[in-house]
Amino acid sequence: MIGLMRGGRPVAALLLGALLAACQTVPPPERAEARPKQSLDVPFIPQDAYQCGPAALGMMLQWNGLPGDKEALVDEVWLPERQGALGIELVAAGRARGLLAYPVNTPATLIQEVQAGHPVLVLQNLALPQWPLWHYAVVIGYRDGGERIILHSGTDQATQSRWNRFLRTWARGRYWGFVLLPPGELPDSVQPEPLLQALAPMNYNALPHWETAVTRFPENGRLRFGYANALWQDQQRGAALTAYRATVERAPKMAPAWNNLAYALRDDGDAEGARAAVCRAHRLAPEDDNVADSVVEITQGDGC
Amino acid sequence: MKKQITGALTALVMLFTQGLFVPAAHAAMVTTDGMVSSEQRADMERKVMRLMDREAAAKVLAKNGVTADDVQKRLGRLSDRELNQLAQKADQMPAGGSVVGVILAVILILILLDLLGATDVFPVIDPIG
Numbered sequence: 001m002i003g004l005m006r007g008g009r010p011v012a013a014l015l016l017g018a019l020l021a022a023c024q025t026v027p028p029p030e031r032a033e034a035r036p037k038q039s040l041d042v043p044f045i046p047q048d049a050y051q052c053g054p055a056a057l058g059m060m061l062q063w064n065g066l067p068g069d070k071e072a073l074v075d076e077v078w079l080p081e082r083q084g085a086l087g088i089e090l091v092a093a094g095r096a097r098g099l100l101a102y103p104v105n106t107p108a109t110l111i112q113e114v115q116a117g118h119p120v121l122v123l124q125n126l127a128l129p130q131w132p133l134w135h136y137a138v139v140i141g142y143r144d145g146g147e148r149i150i151l152h153s154g155t156d157q158a159t160q161s162r163w164n165r166f167l168r169t170w171a172r173g174r175y176w177g178f179v180l181l182p183p184g185e186l187p188d189s190v191q192p193e194p195l196l197q198a199l200a201p202m203n204y205n206a207l208p209h210w211e212t213a214v215t216r217f218p219e220n221g222r223l224r225f226g227y228a229n230a231l232w233q234d235q236q237r238g239a240a241l242t243a244y245r246a247t248v249e250r251a252p253k254m255a256p257a258w259n260n261l262a263y264a265l266r267d268d269g270d271a272e273g274a275r276a277a278v279c280r281a282h283r284l285a286p287e288d289d290n291v292a293d294s295v296v297e298i299t300q301g302d303g304c
Numbered sequence: 305m306k307k308q309i310t311g312a313l314t315a316l317v318m319l320f321t322q323g324l325f326v327p328a329a330h331a332a333m334v335t336t337d338g339m340v341s342s343e344q345r346a347d348m349e350r351k352v353m354r355l356m357d358r359e360a361a362a363k364v365l366a367k368n369g370v371t372a373d374d375v376q377k378r379l380g381r382l383s384d385r386e387l388n389q390l391a392q393k394a395d396q397m398p399a400g401g402s403v404v405g406v407i408l409a410v411i412l413i414l415i416l417l418d419l420l421g422a423t424d425v426f427p428v429i430d431p432i433g
Contacts, residue, residue, distance in 0.1 A: 050401040077379065080369030084399025088389060092381040123400055127414060133425060136400040156427060165431060169424050173398065200337040201383030226336040256334035263333050278339050290334060 006115060018213040028146025028163045035115055039141035040149060042119045044157040045070055052154055053077050053085025056121050056136040057093060059152055060180040063119055064099055084134060087123055087176055094180045095198075098205030102187045102198050104177040107167060109189040114139060116188035118179040125172035134173070183208035199226055204300045206230050221251025228260065240264055248277075255285035262298050279304035341384035354384055360391035368394075 003271035043062040047055035051070065054077055058068030076093050077085040086140040091101040104110055104120050113120050120139045127133035137153035142163075149166045153159055170177070179187050183205065186195070195217075199209055210227040217223050228243035252258060258281035278298040281291045295304055334342075334426065343351050358379055365375045382390065417423040420432030 053400050056400075070381045075371075075374055078370075079399055081363070082368050082399040082401075084401035086390070086394070086397055086399055088382065088397075089378065092383075092386065093376070096381045123398060123426075125398070127423055128417070130412075132398065134398040134400040153427075159427060162421065162431065163422060165421050165424050168422060197340060200335075200340045201386070203381075222339075225339070228335050229333070232333065257340045260333045285316070290332065294332070 007264070021294075025164050026107075028142070029111045031108060031115070032111045032142060032146030036145045037141070037143040038114050039143075039158075039194055040114065040117060042138060042140045042152060043068070044152050045154045046157070050083045050250055051078065051085075052136045053090060055154075056138050056152075057085075057090050060094065060119065061097065061099075064097075064180060064182055066097055066099075080283055085136070090121065090136070091178060092166050094178075095202050096204060096210075098183065098202075100183075100198060100209050101178050102181065102190065103173045103194060104179055104187070107170075107175075109140060109187075110170075110177065111142065112189045113179050113187055114141060118181065118187065120177050120179055122170055122175035122177040124166075124169040126169050129172060132172070133199045135169075139177075171201050184212055186216055190216065192217045192223055195220050196220075196226060207234050219250055221247050221254055221257070224250060225254065225257050225260075228257075228264075229288050232260070232264065237267055238265065241268055246264075255281045255288060255291055258279075258284065259291050259294050262294060266298060274298050275304075315337050339382055350384065354387065355432075357384075357387040357391040364390055364394045 016041035024095075042059055045058045045062070045068065047056045048070070051074060054070040054073035057073055057077060058070045061073075073093065077089040079085065094101045094230070098145055104113055104122075110120055110122075122137055122139055124135045124136050125132045126139060134178075137151045139149060139151055139156065141149060141150040143150065143160070146165050148160045149163060150158055150160055151166075153161075181187065191214075199206060199213060202209065207230040210223070210230040213223045214220070214227045224243060224247040227268050228240050230246055231240035241261075241264040244257060244264050247257040248254065248261055258277050262274045262278035262281065265277055275298060278291070278294050282295050284302055285291050338350070360384070361379055362375050365378060366372070370378065379387065414423055414425045415429060418426050418429040419432050
């Protein structure tokens, strides 16, 4: 009996808490009112067993016009012992195909992206914080001014979930989500710093994304730096030199940009300019080992 | 602790071996990912940490049943920060699975919570009210 009481109390408290939580309703983001419904045409892939990660990723890839065979994706993102997939690996798999994986972490930006025509892959905890049931689904639309969310989820195609119900499960997934976009396209909710963070680790087909980024944020020196590096990596030396110059013009205190400008100038045959640039980098970042070594290399041991 | 020391030694040995082949150890262009992650750490420390993280992350993937071939392929795609997360916090990171496999005792409570609209374990159940 005592044991029952002991076990009973937390459960009762939990139920009461859940009851109260169920009473709290949060309305859908205001911007949903501007367009009461939206439904995107996203190919549906039903999941097998526990494999919602490969299935959800496959849908995002197919929406981008790429092969999204879930069996092949299992080898890329599945963790057999965990019976699941990690979010960072889903992001990395998209990025490795030359797609921009950009985070969507608020209810307002979720609606904003869906309005812009971009499906959003979300992580939900369908159960409770104590007994998590992690699940990936793809938000493909909404109706009734956002009161109902439309998802490709598990084995259900275009299933509907009430806004509040969805929001709770997404909040328990720490509002983790992302869009996956082809070159030339940016999230409607794009901000320069998250864009830089999303593009920086990209090794395949990154250049067109950087081009789009500097067109969208022409005054941002950090994005200019990424663009210049992508040009350099693509062997477009002349264009990279111009881009490094444009970078230091907008971000005159950015030591890495002066460092790289020095190499681009040296490559262009301008030894004096290269020396001035690397010394400028050294003055800005006197503690930086990389820059210090660059000084030795560029000035051929003479120093600044 | 011993493992950590071995890891650090391996990383250092790897670094210095690299150094033998490349005379100017790290005088070079700065990559964009390098800039982003070195804003948190010094450059040398970053390289050591990356090697150590990569080794630890490889163990995490292998332990979770990923084949040796796939481990290298999958690690090669991660940014410095993602490698670090995988190396340090993989166990706390949610692995999205599915809608099956809940312990029976919990199911009843979850049905109730589903009815209240607090959870969404069983899509068939619509919340009351």
